[in-house]
Amino acid sequence: MIDLITFISILLCSFLTPKIINLWFKKGTQEQAQRLPPGPPRWPIFGNLLQLGQLPHRDLASLCEKYGPLVYIRLGKVDGITTNDPDIIREILLQQDEVFASRPRTLAAVHLAYNCGDVALAPLGPKWKRMRRICMEHLLTTKRLESFASHRANEAQHLIQNVWTLAQKGDAINLREVLGTFSMNNVTRMLLGKQYFGSEFAGRHEAMEFMHITHELFWLLGLIYLGDYFPLWRWVDPFGCEKKMRDVEKRVDDFHTKIIEEHRQRKIKQEENDQTEMDFVDILLSLPGEDGKKHMDDKEIKALIQDMIAAATDTSAVTNEWAMAEVIKHPRVLKKIQQELDTIVGSNRMVVESDLTHLNYLRCVVREIFRMHPAGPFLIPHESTEATTINGYYIPKKTRVFINTYALGRNTKIWDNVGEFRPERHLSVDGSRVEISHGTDFKILPFSAGKRKCPGAPLGVTLVLMALARLFHCFDWNPPDGLKPENIDTSEVYGMTMPKAKPLIAVAKPRLAARLYQ
Numbered sequence: 001m002i003d004l005i006t007f008i009s010i011l012l013c014s015f016l017t018p019k020i021i022n023l024w025f026k027k028g029t030q031e032q033a034q035r036l037p038p039g040p041p042r043w044p045i046f047g048n049l050l051q052l053g054q055l056p057h058r059d060l061a062s063l064c065e066k067y068g069p070l071v072y073i074r075l076g077k078v079d080g081i082t083t084n085d086p087d088i089i090r091e092i093l094l095q096q097d098e099v100f101a102s103r104p105r106t107l108a109a110v111h112l113a114y115n116c117g118d119v120a121l122a123p124l125g126p127k128w129k130r131m132r133r134i135c136m137e138h139l140l141t142t143k144r145l146e147s148f149a150s151h152r153a154n155e156a157q158h159l160i161q162n163v164w165t166l167a168q169k170g171d172a173i174n175l176r177e178v179l180g181t182f183s184m185n186n187v188t189r190m191l192l193g194k195q196y197f198g199s200e201f202a203g204r205h206e207a208m209e210f211m212h213i214t215h216e217l218f219w220l221l222g223l224i225y226l227g228d229y230f231p232l233w234r235w236v237d238p239f240g241c242e243k244k245m246r247d248v249e250k251r252v253d254d255f256h257t258k259i260i261e262e263h264r265q266r267k268i269k270q271e272e273n274d275q276t277e278m279d280f281v282d283i284l285l286s287l288p289g290e291d292g293k294k295h296m297d298d299k300e301i302k303a304l305i306q307d308m309i310a311a312a313t314d315t316s317a318v319t320n321e322w323a324m325a326e327v328i329k330h331p332r333v334l335k336k337i338q339q340e341l342d343t344i345v346g347s348n349r350m351v352v353e354s355d356l357t358h359l360n361y362l363r364c365v366v367r368e369i370f371r372m373h374p375a376g377p378f379l380i381p382h383e384s385t386e387a388t389t390i391n392g393y394y395i396p397k398k399t400r401v402f403i404n405t406y407a408l409g410r411n412t413k414i415w416d417n418v419g420e421f422r423p424e425r426h427l428s429v430d431g432s433r434v435e436i437s438h439g440t441d442f443k444i445l446p447f448s449a450g451k452r453k454c455p456g457a458p459l460g461v462t463l464v465l466m467a468l469a470r471l472f473h474c475f476d477w478n479p480p481d482g483l484k485p486e487n488i489d490t491s492e493v494y495g496m497t498m499p500k501a502k503p504l505i506a507v508a509k510p511r512l513a514a515r516l517y518q
């Protein structure tokens with residue numbers, strides 16, 4: 001006699017299998033009629049999901065090499081396209097911006113971005129528009145960023161002191177830690193009025209908890225979670241990903257609740273005419289809410305805090321670590337950067353922000369890093385709001401768009417010797433200032449373009465250039481004993497950002513007068 005479970009399974013199979021086959025063939029016929037872009041053959045149910053490995057940006061890059069500049073893929077039940085081509089990217093991000101400027105509602109965005117109530121992961125619509133406007137008009141204006149210039153100068157000096165102390169001890173330096181601390185402190189000082197690491201730090205336990213949950217958050221946000229493409233997977237969740245998302249959601253929320261409460265208490269205690277500088281949380285607490293409400297909801301404030309931390313810290317820290325790795329690997333480039341710094345800044349003072357626009361060769365180095373190791377290998381995936389066509393190919397509504405910036409930077413049709421680190425390729429013929437943006441040719445895309453372009457780009461560029469200029473000006477750099485520069489490992493891991501697989505360890509030797517490091 002068959003047991004009940006076997007009976008139900010047989011019943012379900014006999015009911016579902018014809019439906020799935022039917023749907024699959026129906027879909028196939030529709031697709032043929034509407035001429036989707038070319039792409040690899042697909043499995044039933046899974047589509048091309050099983051063809052993506054640990055480094056999906058490389059897998060999708062190979063598909064573009066094989067099938068052309070615009071490739072159709074199917075991820076479970078979700079339509080997807082990918083491209084490595086400047087003209088198609090321009091078409092998607094500028095010409096058809098309105099169609100492609102939405103975001104997919106992924107489970108990570110639901111759990112970790114307050115039900116898509118933030119800026120970065122919110123679908124296109126009035127809510128996203130309002131939250132983005134708050135960022136642009138109240139947090140990231142030139143005037144507001146200028147008001148934090150002294151904090152940034154202070155953190156740049158703190159970075160140098162930190163490295164100097166380690167160099168005096170003769171220790172090899174873990175640059176991932178040092179650069180992560182620099183980015184995190186800069187962002188949390190602006191955002192939360194707190195420095196989490198260093199002399200005025202917020203308390204060791206709080207700092208460690210903060211670092212820990214931030215790392216888990218980044219990891220979960222970058223994950224290609226099968227439950228997003230294949231709903232049955234959610235029933236099983238064999239690796240406990242969704243459980244982890246809920247766990248991190250709760251811990252992050254507790255953390256933000258505490259921050260908001262601290263700011264409210266501080267405000268109550270403050271004298272009325274107190275002129276203490278306002279941080280981002282103070283500003284958000286002072287803004288009116290939607291529909292005539294006196295204040296913004298706590299949930300909205302938390303979603304914005306979350307976005308700023310996630311968007312600003314890892315992107316700049318990862319870019320800086322790649323730049324240090326490639327430059328130490330290429331001593332010729334380090335020499336040229338230092339010659340430029342010695343000419344423009346000299347050896348009697350530290351680099352200041354106003355120097356950064358004049359450091360044209362260093363700017364080429366940063367552009368070359370964005371070409372070879374872009375912080376966002378797929379930007380943040382976009383989604384189409386309606387069916388459309390690109391180059392005569394049909395793109396269905398709700399198609400997920402993987403703009404492959406990694407493959408763009410290694411596209412042999414637009415770059416020569418793609419694996420060679422050669423900053424000079426970005427020098428302008430007339431010697432004019434080298435811009436760290438996509439420009440008109442869209443051959444690199446560090447901060448994206450169109451409605452969803454990064455609103456923090458000027459701050460991001462400053463954080464990157466400042467850390468690098470100071471570190472190369474103040475120190476000579478070598479790999480640890482026994483490792484030749486050319487053997488420095490430059491393999492990557494995939495995530496929301498694309499960090500170096502192994503932390504960069506290097507030895508620093510001061511090159512300026514000792515008094516300047518104090």
Ligand code: HEM
Pocket residue numbers: 119120121132135307308311312313315316319375376379380381382446447448449451452453454455456457459460461464
């Ligand atoms: C080197 C540093 C940075 C890099 C490389 C970077 C890069 C990016 C990229 C590639 C995107 C996705 C754009 C798209 O999907 O089309 C993005 C979005 C975003 N970035 Fe940045 N970013 C950096 C720094 C910052 C900073 C400092 C902030 C704020 C303080 C910031 C805030 C944001 C926000 C809020 C979004 C979402 C925009 C939206 O969806 O409307 N970023 N960034």
